[in-house]
Amino acid sequence: MKIIELKSDAMRVTISDFGARILDWQVQVNGSYRSIVLKYNNEEDYLSDQFYLGAIVGPFANRIKDGRVDIRESQVLHLDRNEGLNHLHGGENAIDKQVWQITRCSQSAVRLELVIQDMWNGYPGALELTAEYTLENNRLRLHVSALSEKDTVAGMSAHSYFNLNGVNSHRGGLEQWLTTCATHVNINDSNGLPIRPPQSVKHTQYDYSKRYLLTQQKGSEVLDNNFIFSNSCSKAILESFDRYLKLEVSSDYPAMQLYTGGHLSEPFCKNQSVCIEPQFGPDMPNCKNHPLGLLPANTLQQHIIDYTITTE
Helix, strand or coil: CCCCECCCCCCEEEECCCCCCCEEEEEEEEEEEEEEEEECCCCHHHHHHCCCCCECCEECCCEEEHHHEEEECCCCEECCEEEEEEEEEECCCCCCHHHHHHEEEEECCEEEEECCCCCCCCECCCCCEEEEEEEEEEEEEEEEEEEECEECCCCEEECCCCCCCCCCCCCCCCCCCCCCCCCCCEECCCCCCCEEEEEEECCCCCCCCCEEEEHHCCCCCHHEEECCCCCCCCCCEEEECCCCCEEEEEEECEEEEECCCCCCCCCCCCCEEEEEEECCCHHHHCCCCCCCCCCCCCCCCCCCCCEEEEEE
């Protein structure tokens, strides 16, 4: 496992070629460093990681019903089903379990590349993937791209678990404040798939247009829903319990999965940290009215996710 550390005056981020994942993220707080992402104590534990800790997930992030995508009437994809009947985050031993090639690195940036072969986990290809992290002062930018030789599906995301109180503090992930400008939310069925159409967040437990402490919001302990942005604003803000440390996550994706770690288990604790995953959304390649994530052959798909840290 190769490890690269990006540094700025405000923070330092440790990135691995295994899954192009963030292993550690430390922020300057009152003259000392605070670790804000969930991590294993030993590097070898990442090899058997079941929680996608800090990894780039995909090629298509989130769930696809029955692992099936109807690209067109004459072409149906049958993707690897690794969560019951669902295809989740690229299938078994997906890109989070692959060794990416580091093609460029410096103190402030690293570019990783991965090529997956035609029909790997059911994805037509070959599929060329890139993930580039750039650290500038208090902002970490993630630029992801996908390019395929055949029509396929793609839409990668990042899967860090955040606890701005400090992952080693006595405060859990639900002891954080959350705000989003999402207008709609996907309600899940028993398989974690969306019940369409999405519903407005207004006057529901999913309305985070005003800042809420997660422990005080109904259903926050089982939150694992896709939030949709129907305006130009596509961001979520997470704050530490004392509101001293703030993380703004913004992207050019139309949605974000907000997940409060309800499925975390040993060696971690349930709800220990919170994931904010910009993406297209669950089963969106199969959405009849507005499919997303379909990638035509020889067409470059690119997306940007920004993580901005500020202190009060």
